[in-house]
Amino acid sequence: MASKLRPVGCVAVKKLLGKSAGLSQQQVRTVVHRSLLRLPENYPQPWDYKTKGFNVSDMFNDRTQDHFHANSKLFVVEGNIGSGKSTLAKELAEQLGMLHMPEFKMDDILIDRYGNDMRKFYHLFPERFRIPDVEMFYKNPMSDMSAVMQERIFSCRFDQYLNALAHIMNTGQGVVLERSPYSDFVFTNAMRAKNFIGPEYFSHYYYQRKRALPELNFWPHLVIYLDAPTNTCLQNIKRRGNKGEIACVDETYLKTMEESYKDSLKEYSRHSKLLAYDWTKPGDADVIVEDIERMDLDFFEWHSGEVFEEWKMLIDEIGWAEARHKVTNKHDARINAFDGIDKFEAGELYISPRDAGHWLHVMKTQVLKSPYGYGYNRHLGDEQAGLGIWRTGQTLPEPWYDYWYKEAYYDQAEAQETSLDPDSDSYDPDYVHHHH
Known part of the structure; x- marks a missing residue:
């Protein structure tokens, strides 16, 4: 039977979750199948x-709490690589009338609004700007770029979690999310166990995590953990037939993730149902x-x-408006989470200033073919914009972005040589060949 709890290593899942995890103790139904959901x-x-x-002033036109109903919840589906999270998350979202948010992939930020795939320009980028996708990682996991990739993934998981919260608060529709920034460390531990990342970055990651997670504030209502044995995950990975994945994601990698999930579930259990x-x-x-449906995902007592x-x-509505603005705008959350960390x-x-300058030259001369940022290029189909736009934190013509590192980051990327040469007339196409 699917709901049977089984041991994880030497710690039983049911013991790990505590006595309150027993389904028989849950008496009040809150979340319902989409066919049973009744709205006023x-x-x-x-x-x-x-x-x-969404600005705080918009609260007078649209009250946040009016959107909430029984299924306005955030669920996170967790499990090892190859455990089958995606299939289940999609099915749960369908049955509960929720939005399914697949696990973040590097592909989500490597193709811009104009259809430019950054990977097609990697031969022109300095190595530090060739952020690996999963296939590149599998081919060379010992590269220094593995740490750069993991840093970028954590930042994007952070954004995706804010996206989930923003969707719930702005629409009332619940979200089923695959993985979260709270559990991202299971990958970092596995990468360290295989020596794919060094001890200095490992320490940096945990400092970054400690700074960032409080800015999310809202933990999931429910975490669903799929406990698939390492051998099962290995078989599923081999069945996919990706030679790079098979070589990289081995038993040590998966075992480390499995062990790390014990700590992740303990952390979740203080804030969420499991x-x-x-x-x-x-x-x-x-x-x-x-x-x-048997669980009470609404009941709360201060002493409990x-x-x-x-x-x-x-x-009150003022508090919810402030929270909604923070997760929709993202600026304050990202500033507090990521800025000013050495x-x-x-x-x-490390990024060489000369490499940064060359990368910006390539973006202007080869990728965008324009000195202007995203959304302001009429030769690429953008409508005229900018005269009436003012907002905090980013300069895109739109108020919303999914991921900071897809496009919003570009206008804040700086290098001395490009600030003195906005048209990139000094672009040197042989820079990468000469310096790398």
Whole structure:
């Protein structure tokens, strides 16, 4: 049966989750199948946050709490590589009428709005700017760029989590998310176990994590963990037939992730409800939906612990408007999480000023063929914009971006030589050949 709990290593999942994890103790149904969800006649339309953004002044036109209903929840599906998360997450979202957010992939930020695939320009970029996708990582996991990739992934998982929160607060629709920045460290531990990243970056990562996670504030309502044995994951990976993945993601890598998930689940359990399933053989999503429907994902008492606390602390519309603005705008969250952190001890993250200047020259002369940033290039189809635009934190003509490192970061990238040469007339096409 899919809902049977099984041991993870030497710690039983049920023991790990605590006595409150027993489904038999849950008496009140809150989340329901989408066919049973009933909304009031005056239920508001979703706020078009990707077009309008959301400022605190918008609270007078659209009240956040009016959007919330029984299924306005955030669920996270966790599990080892090859455990079958994607299939289950998609099925749960479909049955519960929630938005499915697949696990972040580097491909999500390597292709811009104009269809430019950054990887096609990597032969012109200095090595430090050739951010690996998963296939590049598998081919050369010992590269210094593995640390750069992991740093970028953590930042993007952070953005994706804000995206999930923004969607719930602006539309009321719940979200089923695959993995989260809270569990991202299981990959960092596995990469360190295989010596794919050095000890300096490893320490930097955990300092960065400690700085960033409090800015998210809201933990998931429910975490669903699929416990697939390492051998099962290895078989699934071999079945996919990717030779690079098979060589890189071996038993040591997967075992380290499995062990790290024990710590992740303990951390989750202080803030979220947990369900864990024996996924040696994939179970039935219908059974998990029934388990979810038996749970009370709304009840909270101040003396009962921290589970749901962040979702219950805000009791008035002003507080919710401020939280909604923070997760929709992203600026304050990212500033507090990522700005001002020294990276000089993590050599893999070092950027030569000359390399940065050359990369910006390539972006202007070869990629965008323009001295202007994203959204302001009429020769690429952009409409005239800019005269009436002012916002904090980024200069895109749109108020919303999915990932900072897709396009929003570009206008804040600086190098002395390009600031003195905005048209990149000094571009040297042989720079990479001469210096690398």
